[in-house]
Amino acid sequence: MHVEDIYHLLATGACPEACWGAARRYLDHLGFDRVIYIAQNGVADGPSVRTTMPDGFQSFYVDNGYAQDDPFLQYCLTSPVPVDTGKAHMNQYAYLTGRQKDLIAAAGDAGFNAGFSVATRYPTTRRPEGWNLGSSQSMHEVEAIKGAHLAQIKPVLFGLSGRLATDGPTVVLSPRETQCLDLLSAGLRIKVIAMELGIKPVTVDMHLSNARKKMNAPTTKYLLKTYWDAKARRHGREVHGRDVTGAAE
CATH class of the missing domain: 3.30.450.80 (Transcription factor LuxR-like, autoinducer-binding domain)
Known part of the structure; x- marks a missing residue:
């Protein structure tokens, strides 16, 4: 570059x-x-x-x-x-x-x-x-x-001054979608998340799919990045440019 x-x-x-x-x-x-x-x-x-x-x-x-x-x-x-x-x-x-x-x-x-x-x-x-x-x-x-x-x-x-800060739209996730995302962010796989929450793996997939649609995220990796950005904004700190690893695409 x-x-x-x-x-x-x-x-x-x-x-x-x-x-x-x-x-x-x-x-x-x-x-x-x-x-x-x-x-x-x-x-x-x-x-x-x-x-x-x-x-x-x-x-x-x-x-x-x-x-x-x-x-x-x-x-x-x-x-x-x-x-x-x-x-x-x-x-x-x-x-x-x-x-x-x-x-x-x-x-x-x-x-x-x-x-x-x-x-x-x-x-x-x-x-x-x-x-x-x-x-x-x-x-x-x-x-x-x-x-x-x-x-x-x-x-x-x-x-670049003034060209990097963005304020995205507010996305409302359900409590179960938030739980799935928090556990996925912690590195847990779909089957483990299902066991943790007492639900079926297909239900975990459904919640993550709904979250992807709400956040317009094409992949799980991008979904986690977008989720953490939004979560940080709620604490008054918008975090960008994070390379989320370990997530299944």
Whole structure:
């Protein structure tokens, strides 16, 4: 993925998913394999999030309510200059709370070793937006990438400003559909879900099929992604770009 491809998508008014996919591939090619994009949708709304962080870390973040303590939201998203981020830089910031350090350490365990922030929209607009460009590489390797490519990276990310956040329609699932999706998300297979709920496997298939229709999801993998996006929005955090694995197509 070349930077010209991203500019072409922007010029032709490509959809948010296409723009995110192009940005993700471009950044991964540079060495940023742990990317987090955050945009505040409005004063009363929680942030929209797209990320290449592993699923386990996303669940940990949401389940423990880290949006209230995330140092990226407090310090990086409001800074007009890049801020070093990641486990490798944690000791530079004495003002971090214990909970914030725990979050950074957990991200490090999930592969986010070193990175830096790029704020693409500032607080004066009341809609802050920005990127946490993380990598599993060493601090020195990331610094080398930053020195060589930051002048190109920043215009690309500024060009994507406002082009990635989306608010999808609300989908109402039945309690049984939700139960099936929660268990499927936990890695259980159809037969095991049926045993867990005391119903037949064909009934589980029916509930998942109904959920796919409601969410306009062509595959189970896409259904799980859409479901977790919607679930995160209900907690004020819209999570995108998650690669759900282990689901039967």
